[in-house]
Amino acid sequence: MVCRLLGDSAVLVEVGNRVDDATAQNVQALTEALAQHPFAGVVDIVPAYTTVAVHFDPIRIGGHCPSKLVQAWIERTCSDIRPVSQSGPREWLVPVVYGGEAGPDLAWVAEHLGQDEAEIVRRHCAPSYTVRAIGFSPGFPYLAGLPETLRTPRRATPRTQVPAGSVGIAGAQAGIYPQATPGGWNILGRTELRLFDPERRPPALLRVGDRVRFEPVPREAHV
Amino acid sequence: MIEVLKPGIFTTLQDLGRPGWQSQGVPEGGAIDRMALRVANLILGNREDAVGLECTLRGPVLRFSEPGWIAVTGARVAGFPWLRPRAVAGGEVLDLEEILGGARMYVGFAGGLEVPRVLDSASALVSSGWEGMAGRVLRAGDVIELRTPEMLPSRLQRSWSVSARLFPPMTNPAVLRAIPGPQAEWFSPHAHRIWQEQVFEVSLRSNRMGLRLQGTPVLRTAGPELVSEAVAFGSVQVPADGQPIVLSADRQTLGGYPKIANVISADRSVVAQLRPGGHVRFVLVSPESAHDLVVRQESALASLRAGLAAIA
Numbered sequence: 001m002v003c004r005l006l007g008d009s010a011v012l013v014e015v016g017n018r019v020d021d022a023t024a025q026n027v028q029a030l031t032e033a034l035a036q037h038p039f040a041g042v043v044d045i046v047p048a049y050t051t052v053a054v055h056f057d058p059i060r061i062g063g064h065c066p067s068k069l070v071q072a073w074i075e076r077t078c079s080d081i082r083p084v085s086q087s088g089p090r091e092w093l094v095p096v097v098y099g100g101e102a103g104p105d106l107a108w109v110a111e112h113l114g115q116d117e118a119e120i121v122r123r124h125c126a127p128s129y130t131v132r133a134i135g136f137s138p139g140f141p142y143l144a145g146l147p148e149t150l151r152t153p154r155r156a157t158p159r160t161q162v163p164a165g166s167v168g169i170a171g172a173q174a175g176i177y178p179q180a181t182p183g184g185w186n187i188l189g190r191t192e193l194r195l196f197d198p199e200r201r202p203p204a205l206l207r208v209g210d211r212v213r214f215e216p217v218p219r220e221a222h223v
Numbered sequence: 224m225i226e227v228l229k230p231g232i233f234t235t236l237q238d239l240g241r242p243g244w245q246s247q248g249v250p251e252g253g254a255i256d257r258m259a260l261r262v263a264n265l266i267l268g269n270r271e272d273a274v275g276l277e278c279t280l281r282g283p284v285l286r287f288s289e290p291g292w293i294a295v296t297g298a299r300v301a302g303f304p305w306l307r308p309r310a311v312a313g314g315e316v317l318d319l320e321e322i323l324g325g326a327r328m329y330v331g332f333a334g335g336l337e338v339p340r341v342l343d344s345a346s347a348l349v350s351s352g353w354e355g356m357a358g359r360v361l362r363a364g365d366v367i368e369l370r371t372p373e374m375l376p377s378r379l380q381r382s383w384s385v386s387a388r389l390f391p392p393m394t395n396p397a398v399l400r401a402i403p404g405p406q407a408e409w410f411s412p413h414a415h416r417i418w419q420e421q422v423f424e425v426s427l428r429s430n431r432m433g434l435r436l437q438g439t440p441v442l443r444t445a446g447p448e449l450v451s452e453a454v455a456f457g458s459v460q461v462p463a464d465g466q467p468i469v470l471s472a473d474r475q476t477l478g479g480y481p482k483i484a485n486v487i488s489a490d491r492s493v494v495a496q497l498r499p500g501g502h503v504r505f506v507l508v509s510p511e512s513a514h515d516l517v518v519r520q521e522s523a524l525a526s527l528r529a530g531l532a533a534i535a
Contacts (some may be wrong), residue, residue, distance in 0.1 A: 053453030135477030
């Protein structure tokens with residue numbers, strides 16, 4: 001584990017250097033341990049694929065070198081890491097309307113991969129995905145676990161507006177757009193699940209470590 | 224009540240943002256020139272985190288239906304008092320269009336503004352898709368309610384102003400002091416020399432997400448792709464084209480480009496005030512001096528706070 005300075009108000013902890021399940025579990029364990037041992041002046045703890053960032057207010061941390069105090073706290077906490085929640089990861093079933101207006105790129109993806117649309121849907125619904133990071137936009141989950149047989153390039157021209165709930169893929173990644181935003185991923189379908197609600201605490205539905213499966217629902221059911 | 228007659232180029236409601244929600248993918252947001260907004264609020268006797276207007280390059284024209292007090296900070300506005308209170312009469316129309324010098328002007332309102340909040344902040348995040356003013360720039364015809372101040376400081380009636388020395392000086396080229404970033408060693412000594420010795424031009428494509436710079440490319444030697452990780456205000460990202468981006472208030476919470484450096488907190492106002500076409504260079508400093516500088520800036524603000532309290 002290596003700590004690096006991310007400016008004078010954040011420290012970046014490199015938990016591992018491989019994007020895999022073991023690193024993801026260590027990222028999650030460190031994130032949970034830090035949250036359980038609060039340190040006054042720490043503003044935010046942001047996990048990602050292989051790192052955990054700790055944002056802090058240098059004035060509130062105080063001392064001659066605040067980042068050293070924060071690093072010392074991280075190291076102390078590391079010695080007290082417990083295995084991630086014994087109950088296992090949280091699991092979500094996400095209902096998706098595939099194709100048509102809800103999934104404007106399903107036909108292109110099918111053609112690009114030389115399959116029919118039903119086969120693309122079957123492949124997309126087959127695996128259990130893992131949330132590896134929340135970012136890009138509020139509540140956006142980066143999902144690992146996309147089958148090799150579903151890899152496609154991003155759209156050459158990003159869309160200026162992707163509707164909320166759009167379920168997309170790009171390269172080896174899968175995700176769900178919580179809000180209407182510009183986006184360059186291939187959109188296979190749409191879910192009515194609210195991935196981000198500013199009134200909810202926490203506002204993001206999913207968190208790093210959660211498991212996600214997709215399930216097709218008929219188009220009519222959502223009209 | 225304030226009516227927006229002309230909105231300006233990019234005028235938004237801003238307070239000090241949403242610093243605690245980055246784990247949820249929510250950008251920190253808030254005033255880019257935090258010091259300018261805090262000073263506008265201090266002048267008027269508001270809480271330092273009260274919401275004001277952030278106006279970029281060209282400001283708005285506003286009509287006040289009732290009398291009040293405002294303060295203009297950050298960049299100057301032609302024909303308008305700067306860094307001191309200004310009384311506004313009921314029915315008065317304020318022309319704040321011509322912004323001089325810097326890129327961003329801030330308007331504070333005594334008592335603050337009555338506006339909806341999302342995640343404990345009124346700051347507009349235009350990329351969010353949120354409804355109402357938290358998700359967009361101001362438009363002509365918008366109406367904003369003024370809050371009645373609990374108590375107006377008597378100093379508003381007297382003649383005084385805040386020293387501009389509270390803010391880092393704007394030189395030409397402007398100077399951004401920075402400490403090495405998490406991927407500094409991904410760049411060759413040659414690339415570091417280019418990065419530190421050249422004067423960059425600020426691109427027109429700069430916005431609240433980041434300050435985009437143009438110049439001789441800062442190319443990294445071949446190596447692994449960075450796996451997306453958290454970024455911070457002032458992170459200097461270098462994409463494959465070698466043109467650095469200094470991340471600003473509305474940056475996404477994660478980024479996938481290597482970060483050669485990170486601008487220090489004390490130079491945040493410089494990032495905010497650089498105009499497209501302006502020139503800037505980087506100077507490397509130690510983490511210790513970055514800390515000394517932010518402490519010094521904060522204690523200057525504390526002295527201002529105490530000084531204003533003393534004149535009531």
